[in-house]
Amino acid sequence: MNDQSSRADVQTTLPLKIVIVGHVDHGKSTLIGRLFHDTGSLPDGKLEAIQAMSERRGMPFEWAFLMDALQAERDQGITIDVSHIHFRTNAREYVLIDAPGHREFVKNMITGAAQADAAVLVVDAREGMQEQTRRHAYLLHLLGIRQVVVAINKMDLVDYNEARFQQVSAEVRDYLAGLGIDLRHTLLIPVSARDGDNIVSLGKTMPWYDGETLAQSLDGLQPPVPSLDLPLRLPVQDVYKFDDRRIIAGRIESGHLRQGDILLFSPSNKRARIQSIEAWPTRGQVLACRAGQSIGVTLDEQIFVERGEIASLDTNPPMLTNVFRGRIFWLGHQPLMAGRRYKMKLCTAQYPVDVEKIEKVIDVNDLGTVAADRVERNAIAEVIFRTRAQIPLDPFDHNGITGRFVIVDEFDIVGGGLINMDGYADQRLSQRIKSTNIFRVEHRVPIEERWQQNGHRGGVLWMTGLSGSGKSTLAFSLEQYLFRKGYQVYVLDGDNVRHGLCSDLGFSPEDRVENIRRVGHAAILFARAGFLCITAFISPYRADRERVRALAPELFHEVFIDADLKTCEERDPKGLYAKARRGEIDDFTGISAPYEAPVNAEVRLDTSHQTVEASLAELSDYVMRQFAITAH
Amino acid sequence: MSALPAAMAALSMLGRLRRFGGAGEGLHGRTKAFDTGSGAVKKLPGQLLASGVSMDHLDVLESRTIYILREAFNKIDKLAMLWSLGKDSNVMLWCAKKAFFGHVPFPLVNIDTGMKFPEMYEFRDRYIKEWNLDCLIAQCPPVEEMDPTLPPAARSAARKTAALKRVLREQGYTGVIAGIRRDEEGTRAKERVFSPRSEQNTWNFRDQPPEFWDQFNTDFPPGTHLRVHPILHWTEIDIWRYTKREAIPLVPLYFSRNGKRYRSLGDKNITFPVDSQASTLDEIISELMETKIAERTGRAMDHEAEDSFERLRADGYM
Incomplete structure (x- = not known):
């Protein structure tokens, strides 16, 4: 017995x-x-x-x-x-x-x-x-x-x-x-x-x-290792209010937490402290929980959080982005098509997602890759997806659970994928305000009076395009032309700011984001001073440009200097493409890092096919119209 | 795709470890099991580094069940849980109370064939009161209304399907939670956690939707409904170990009386006890570690014809 x-x-x-x-x-x-x-x-x-x-x-x-x-x-x-x-x-x-x-x-x-x-x-x-x-x-x-x-x-x-x-x-x-x-x-x-x-x-x-x-x-095989050493990820599964407690429920997918920890919820960026860890039947107080457990916590502040948000600690949150690369397997009866919208599920969240680009389809027989505009059933491919809002996620090689997603078409799961963020930046970095107790003060000179004095409106003419597309050439020509006509105009150029304002930054995805953030703020300051500010930066990420636009939408004009990669590579004025092809430059836009073309640019100039003079004429016409005091 | 660096490091370390796994005591001292000679499984150093109390096997099963129940509650508007009064059903109900912090936020449905053992009715009435449960009792139509081409026991069991269909129709449930397990029977081994049913309640086992990474299919066309299976991944012995650990109440028929006990409870006319001396939870667990008798041996409807159970399930049986 x-x-x-x-x-x-x-x-x-x-x-x-x-x-x-x-x-x-x-x-x-x-x-x-x-x-x-x-x-x-x-x-x-x-x-x-x-x-x-x-x-x-x-x-x-x-x-x-x-x-x-x-x-x-x-x-x-x-x-x-x-x-x-x-x-x-x-x-x-x-x-x-x-x-x-x-x-x-x-x-x-x-x-x-x-x-x-x-x-x-x-x-x-x-x-x-x-x-x-x-x-x-x-x-x-x-x-x-x-x-x-x-x-x-x-x-x-x-x-x-x-x-x-x-x-x-x-x-x-x-x-x-x-x-x-x-x-x-x-x-x-x-x-x-x-x-x-x-x-x-x-x-x-x-x-x-x-x-x-x-x-x-x-x-001889080994059991899986629990993901305890990874940073905390607690996707919110539901919020319950069955009695006087408001309980945030979810499963800890990695890491661990304790009563008293401050949780950061993404993407809302709200913070609150864990007041209690709830459990039934009550057998003494629970003070800590770890990966794998389905738990519930109450918070010290009644912040609004909902299903889909990911709670982490402040020190190591998930990335925030509206664009990511997925290595996917496709199970749908209909092929996955570039340009189509699907629903994606990542942990407990669900988002609409657009297929921006199919980078390659992998042939499982010889492991070769081919370009394609669709992914057929049972195929494997690398695909760029874009969401409208920023979503929290991790690259798969950082976190196996918050780094994967499934795709749903109507009622069916039609695919799954693993996230790879190589070449894409964490957009959370650019959202941080580190100083506190800052207040805005009002100028006593209204912007309209500045315009009257200058004889034209202020604003930003934001040029974006591949290296070698002609941004600097056009920017400096336009500056000279407009200056002679009496405009208050100034060019911010990529190479120049990197000698000063941004001399501490390199070309990693994160540094590029920070570079554009600084330039964006500088350009808007010029515009508010009444200037016409022309910027000439590759600025490859759509999200970065959209953030500058959001600082002052009424002042921002996006100009897409559209030359194809082949043309730019043939021009190669600084010999950079050749170096990138030889692998001497990492993260080179167009070769080893992505360029995201504008969708709704105010001006698009096809510099592969038209002369510098023709582009200049088009641009100056635009400026005369849009920056006249009487415009709008 | 970049390889998981940590996993690869762990693997290469394990590659060395496994060579040292010489002959040793197995984890279970089970005499009948075949000894493959490679000895005990080594525990990873990584598991020992982490702080806090580690999760055991039952904690892992319970956590997943809670996750599934919470998904169902979040995603399904009209949800109910089938409560058969059996050991599996009671574990499932217990996990629901854990998932929702002492509450059961959806109604229970007890399908009553009128042929259950008196001990089961006593149990039901007692715990409805004691646990303050919202329980709908659905009566089954007479056997004469069932498909006459089914073998007799299966035909009798089909009454439950008919009652279930009627409840679904009358109450407008779009999801029902059922306590089936993969290890019970071959067609259940092929089930999904969230399993769609057509308007006629049929199970299209030939073309089930994919289900992976705990992303469940929660969207279905109007008119169809979902069967949710939160304890699909448990085994019979898991149920008993958990029942013991959590002290979950049980119908007493599971314990041996006069050398016989029930391993699985159904209608009294088509369910038979097995030979057993096990009269305590510990004895039942020990018995299950040794036995080679299948759990549903005493359920006549499973054995009348090769496909009788498959036919029942395709038609909407649990």
Whole structure:
């Protein structure tokens, strides 16, 4: 009795979740059946039931019927949907997830694989790698599954030939290495699932193999590490008011928190202190919580927060952005199209999102990439998305949970993606006001009087375009022309400000954002002084330009100096493109960093095709009209 | 895609660790389990560094169940929870009280076949009062109205589906929470957490929507409804361990009397007890660690024909 109660109290660890993937008919379900039988995990009577099902269909004993629970699956001999089944060895418990290998059911394979801690990739020794073998291997990598055991199956059909095993192994290794997988921890095991050779015991059929059996290799896999060391991320799932408490509920996705911590909510940027951590049934006060727990907290101030916001600590908040790159897998029946709007879900938030650009589509067969204007079903691609408002997120390689999202089209989940922010800045940086106790004072000279005195309105003519598009040339020509006509005009140029106002900044995405922020404020000061201020900066990010516009929308005029990359690269007045192509300059716009063209610029000049004089005439006409005292 | 640097570092460290995992005691002293010879699983150093009390297996299961219940409550306007009075149902209800801090913010529905054991009715009436539950009791139509081509026990069980459909129609629920588990039975093993049902309540198992990263399909065309399965990922033994840890009340039929007990509770005409001496929670847990008898062995409707349960479920059974 004592013995029994102590065993009942054994604290179990979570079962390790292993997905079995591979091409259709390479023997996934059979391998699972064998693993079950040979570890003694089959319930009584199951063997006989499978025997009966097989006989009813006039087939030899079919292991696959263990997992293929649906009549349709047994009749067609293929797995349709993903199945979960528990078993254990002496070392620990497992959940095996049987994923369909048929092309039709990639959505079900992802449903299964996305929950797994590790994978077994099954490859037929006769056929070697096939399309779905490659696609599954690619998807495993994309989903972040880093532990993969490769079972080279059906060795009985190649006469247990070692040379054939080595040949298929080499093919698999080459492909996995191409994905960037560290092969030192990838075991390749020759097995015959039908006969059980090398599944849980080494068979006599392959004396040349003395490595681990499949079951031993599973026992060597490692459970996932909880994300406790990462910064706190608590997406708000709901706000409850069932009684006098107002409880913010959610699951801590990474990090930990304590009573008394100040939470920063993004994107609203509101802050409040945790007053209490709530729990039912009450068994003493909860003082701290950690990643993985579904919790509820009350705050010391009644700030308005809603579902979708991400709470963090002040010191390490998520990025804020309205543009990001996703490496996606697409499951929709309709292709993903550039320019289309979808709904995205990231943790508990939901946003409308536009497909700005499809950067490339990846061919899983040769790992090559191609340009495309659409992403077809089951394909993998890199896509730039844009949201209207700023949203909180993390790059996937910083946080695996707040760095991924799904795409919804009407009623269906049609894709998933991992976030990569290379070349894009954290827009939160530019929003900080560090000094406090600052008050605005009113000028006693109205701006209209300044205009009267100058004979024209003030404002900012903001030129944006690639390096070499002609911004500086046009800016300085226009300045000279207008000055001679009596205008109060001054140019702020990229190279010049970097010698002074912005000499402490480089060209990283964050520094670019700060550069434009400073220049923007300086330009608006000129405009408020009554000047016509012309700026000539690449200013590649749309969000940065929009922020300058928002400082004084009535004074801001965006001029898109539109020359294509090829033209700019041919001109290359400073030899910078050549250097960038040689990899000597990092983050070079157009080559290794993005340029986001304006959508609604007041003026667009096609400098690939028209002369400097023609562009200048167009611009000066615009200035005469728009900056006249009588304009508007 | 850039690799996860931390995960890669952990992996390479583990690659070294696993070579030292020589023969040792398994985590469970289970005699019948097959010994693969690679010994106990090493715990990661990373797990030991973190502050606070670590989450065990049951905490992880509970946290996910709470997350699912909160998603359902947030996303579904007309929501109800099926309460069958069984062990799984009671764990689910307990987790709801945790998720909503002592409240159950949606009605419960108890489908009454009129064929339940008296102990179950006693249990129901007691806890409706004690826990102050809002519980709708739905009566089932007579067996004569059920599909006559079904085998007898399945035909009897189909009464529950009919009652459920009627409740859904009459109350206008757009979501029902049900306490099924993947390890119970093969077609349930293929279920989604948020599983759509057509206007006729049917389950289109041939084309289920993808579901990953705990992003559930919560949008569906008008007229359809959702089945939400918050304890899909639990096993039978998890349910018992959690019931013990949390001291959740139970119908006494689960405990052995005269050498027999019920492992799964259904209608008294189509549910049979199994041989067992287990008369306490600890004894039940020990028994389950050893047994090779399937949980639903005593549920006649599962075994009449190869596809009888699949047919029931495709038609809308839980």
